[in-house]
Amino acid sequence: GDSVTQMEGPVTLSEEAFLTINCTYTATGYPSLFWYVQYPGEGLQLLLKATKADDKGSNKGFEATYRKETTSFHLEKGSVQVSDSAVYFCALTVTGGGNKLTFGTGTQLKVEL
Amino acid sequence: EPEVTQTPSHQVTQMGQEVILRCVPISNHLYFYWYRQILGQKVEFLVSFYNNEISEKSEIFDDQFSVERPDGSNFTLKIRSTKLEDSAMYFCASSSESGAYEQYFGPGTRLTVT
Numbered sequence: 001g002d003s004v005t006q007m008e009g010p011v012t013l014s015e016e017a018f019l020t021i022n023c024t025y026t027a028t029g030y031p032s033l034f035w036y037v038q039y040p041g042e043g044l045q046l047l048l049k050a051t052k053a054d055d056k057g058s059n060k061g062f063e064a065t066y067r068k069e070t071t072s073f074h075l076e077k078g079s080v081q082v083s084d085s086a087v088y089f090c091a092l093t094v095t096g097g098g099n100k101l102t103f104g105t106g107t108q109l110k111v112e113l
Numbered sequence: 114e115p116e117v118t119q120t121p122s123h124q125v126t127q128m129g130q131e132v133i134l135r136c137v138p139i140s141n142h143l144y145f146y147w148y149r150q151i152l153g154q155k156v157e158f159l160v161s162f163y164n165n166e167i168s169e170k171s172e173i174f175d176d177q178f179s180v181e182r183p184d185g186s187n188f189t190l191k192i193r194s195t196k197l198e199d200s201a202m203y204f205c206a207s208s209s210e211s212g213a214y215e216q217y218f219g220p221g222t223r224l225t226v227t
Binding site: 042050103104 | 119141148157158161215216218
């Protein structure tokens with residue numbers, strides 16, 4: 001079946017540090033890939049997405065590139081802020097497989113001054 | 114900005130009791146979903162709903178679970194006879210389109226079964 005594996009947290013960084021959260025996937029069909037973010041007390045929000053190989057999704061300084069050869073979709077940001085502290089979820093949906101999202105376990109990011 | 118709302122934010126119930134979790138999706142959305150997250154585990158798909166019927170469900174969504182859109186705004190998840198292992202955060206989501214389109218999530222209902 002479909003699955004997503006992402007790095008365990010929590011990840012603790014100082015403000016302005018570089019962020020990478022690793023995400024790899026297995027899929028029965030051709031997946032679209034997503035990063036969702038959950039701020040404390042809120043629902044999951046779409047951060048960025050990519051629907052085909054070599055696409056780069058980007059939003060709010062975050063970016064991730066769909067790498068079919070390595071089945072990866074790593075999230076990066078060049079300079080994190082305290083306000084980026086949240087839980088980040090990598091997810092996929094398979095074309096023709098309905099609309100269900102398959103999620104990773106989530107990675108908590110804590111950014112300190 | 115339109116948002117998905119869920120009530121209650123926290124529900125405590127005794128094993129064997131019925132619970133109904135409520136969601137108000139975004140008003141012009143056509144696709145509705147329930148997911149759950151057991152503490153420390155992955156967010157798991159439960160069910161999707163379109164055109165007043167279930168379009169897909171997971172193995173978790175057994176006969177104890179049901180969904181309903183009783184009016185034009187609410188979308189509910191009923192658990193008929195709760196078990197301890199049903200304790201989890203339940204997320205409702207909605208989307209305007211099918212496929213690789215954004216699903217908008219509510220803040221979740223934390224269900225605790227004692």
